[in-house]
Amino acid sequence: xxxxxxxxxxxxxxxxxxxGPTAAAPQQQGATKAAPAAKLKLVDINSASRTxxxxxxxxxxxxxxxxIAARPYPSKxxxxxxxxxxxxxxxxxxxxxxxxxxxxPKARAKARTDAVPxxxx
Numbered sequence: 528x529x530x531x532x533x534x535x536x537x538x539x540x541x542x543x544x545x546x547g548p549t550a551a552a553p554q555q556q557g558a559t560k561a562a563p564a565a566k567l568k569l570v571d572i573n574s575a576s577r578t579x580x581x582x583x584x585x586x587x588x589x590x591x592x593x594x595i596a597a598r599p600y601p602s603k604x605x606x607x608x609x610x611x612x613x614x615x616x617x618x619x620x621x622x623x624x625x626x627x628x629x630x631x632p633k634a635r636a637k638a639r640t641d642a643v644p645x646x647x648x
């Protein structure tokens with residue numbers, strides 16, 4: 528009994544990496560997903576206005592007011608931990624928000640005001 532070579536060659540070609548009609552599909556999908564993610568602007572929950580917060584999905588007037596009232600946030604996870612937003616709402620937003628911390632005033636600036644001018648003691 529002789530095995531037909533054509534069907535065997537076809538199956539082997541499908542199983543090899545890069546073979547088959549679906550091999551290029553994951554690359555194309557990955558490329559289309561990366562482009563929209565790059566266009567998203569992260570919203571800083573510590574400084575965003577009510578209007579900026581309302582651009583986020585699921586955030587209306589009431590949610591924006593709660594976010595603003597509970598500021599500052601040391602991390603974005605505090606939105607859920609402090610129950611400002613539900614876990615579900617936070618999960619939907621966490622990729623679109625950040626909690627930027629204000630830099631503390633520099634110690635050198637205070638030191639300059641306290642320093643005695645040169646030559647005077």
